[in-house]
Amino acid sequence: MNQTTVPSIPVDAILQPIEKANGLPNQAYTSNEFLAQERDHVLGKSWAGLWFASDLPKKGYVKPVEFMGLPLVILRNKQDEIKVFHNVCSHRGMILVHDEMEVQGALRCKYHSWSYNLDGELKGTPHLGGIGQQKSDGFNHCDHGLKPVRSTVWMDVVFINLSGDAPDFEDYIKPLTAKWDNFLGQTGLDRLRTAANGRGMKIAVNSNWKLAVENYCESYHLPWIHPGLNTYSRLEDHYHIMYGDNFGGQGSNAYRLYDQAGTALPRFPEWPQEKLEQAEYVSFYPNVLLGIQADHAFAMIIEPLSCDRSVEHLRLYYVGEEALSDEHAASRNATLESWRVVFSEDIDAVEGMQRGRQSPGYGGGVFSPVMDNPTHHFHQWVARKLKAAQASGGKIAE
Ligand code: FES
Numbered sequence: 001m002n003q004t005t006v007p008s009i010p011v012d013a014i015l016q017p018i019e020k021a022n023g024l025p026n027q028a029y030t031s032n033e034f035l036a037q038e039r040d041h042v043l044g045k046s047w048a049g050l051w052f053a054s055d056l057p058k059k060g061y062v063k064p065v066e067f068m069g070l071p072l073v074i075l076r077n078k079q080d081e082i083k084v085f086h087n088v089c090s091h092r093g094m095i096l097v098h099d100e101m102e103v104q105g106a107l108r109c110k111y112h113s114w115s116y117n118l119d120g121e122l123k124g125t126p127h128l129g130g131i132g133q134q135k136s137d138g139f140n141h142c143d144h145g146l147k148p149v150r151s152t153v154w155m156d157v158v159f160i161n162l163s164g165d166a167p168d169f170e171d172y173i174k175p176l177t178a179k180w181d182n183f184l185g186q187t188g189l190d191r192l193r194t195a196a197n198g199r200g201m202k203i204a205v206n207s208n209w210k211l212a213v214e215n216y217c218e219s220y221h222l223p224w225i226h227p228g229l230n231t232y233s234r235l236e237d238h239y240h241i242m243y244g245d246n247f248g249g250q251g252s253n254a255y256r257l258y259d260q261a262g263t264a265l266p267r268f269p270e271w272p273q274e275k276l277e278q279a280e281y282v283s284f285y286p287n288v289l290l291g292i293q294a295d296h297a298f299a300m301i302i303e304p305l306s307c308d309r310s311v312e313h314l315r316l317y318y319v320g321e322e323a324l325s326d327e328h329a330a331s332r333n334a335t336l337e338s339w340r341v342v343f344s345e346d347i348d349a350v351e352g353m354q355r356g357r358q359s360p361g362y363g364g365g366v367f368s369p370v371m372d373n374p375t376h377h378f379h380q381w382v383a384r385k386l387k388a389a390q391a392s393g394g395k396i397a398e
Pocket residue numbers: 089090091092093094109110111112113114
């Protein structure tokens with residue numbers, strides 16, 4: 001992994017109790033140098049969302065992606081496993097996969113035609129040892145495969161840990177699943193399905209990735225930014241969520257299920273009857289936003305493009321094959337459209353906060369000790385990562 005310098009911003013003021021704490025300073029939102037440091041010391045040291053496994057529907061699918069400037073490739077191998085590799089040929093460093101595609105045999109480099117199987121093993125090296133010679137003395141093919149990136153898939157999100165030394169994903173996710181088992185039961189995640197119609201959307205925002213997370217964590221802005229939503233799922237119907245160290249957000253006790261006669265979407269069978277109007281919206285730190293309702297779920301990956309530009313990639317998940325029928329197409333579309341309205345309303349807020357961070361009259365701001373707890377929880381998470389980097393002198397696992 002590339003090594004950046006250690007982020008130098010003072011973190012002790014951020015790590016104070018909420019009544020006294022400062023928010024992250026402007027530089028954390030306006031500096032591309034800081035963004036590069038975040039890649040290696042914040043996002044790269046934990047489990048970051050990269051893409052959606054369902055976008056690689058068949059064995060042999062490969063998809064090149066960039067993660068904060070790093071060229072990566074996601075693929076589904078012959079064993080149906082999702083793998084992530086650095087997208088660079090071991091020979092002279094050519095980008096290996098240029099386009100999303102389904103490959104029949106091997107991944108072949110355009111430059112000198114070295115080829116790799118879908119487990120990243122180097123298999124073909126034409127003329128390596130001279131014309132017609134695939135081998136060369138002292139050259140071990142097994143030493144020159146593609147470099148893997150630690151990855152896992154959960155709730156359709158392909159998560160990566162660039163540093164390779166984050167806690168096991170199972171330990172990381174446990175505080176969230178311990179809570180969500182109460183809604184989804186043991187079978188809920190296995191039932192999630194995407195549909196061609198009502199699948200998702202992509203939203204470009206002129207803001208730092210953290211502002212999208214912070215905005216998602218809070219319900220405080222609801223009456224003013226989402227007046228329509230606030231007519232039935234009101235500010236006072238919401239509660240804070242802080243599950244363990246890595247998950248913060250909000251829940252509602254007044255979610256309105258899409259329920260037109262005959263077209264109601266199928267629901268999670270184990271979701272408790274008395275909680276049908278409950279819904280939870282949780283930021284999976286650093287960059288994945290999750291939502292669960294009794295009749296659908298969603299995941300949004302925030303892709304940081306630069307310090308002041310991000311893209312939000314959303315996928316909606318419905319409950320079981322039955323939810324994918326034509327009969328439910330209108331309900332799926334209506335569900336997606338209702339989220340389009342809400343997420344579009346948020347754009348102004350996050351872009352306005354981004355512009356505000358150009359001001360010398362702002363130094364990170366303060367928190368309401370009652371309304372801003374999840375936002376403060378997220379700032380503390382970022383600050384702890386920065387502090388750990390400062391304490392280690394910026395040492396990054398190779
Ligand atoms: S750079 Fe890929 S084969 Fe030479």
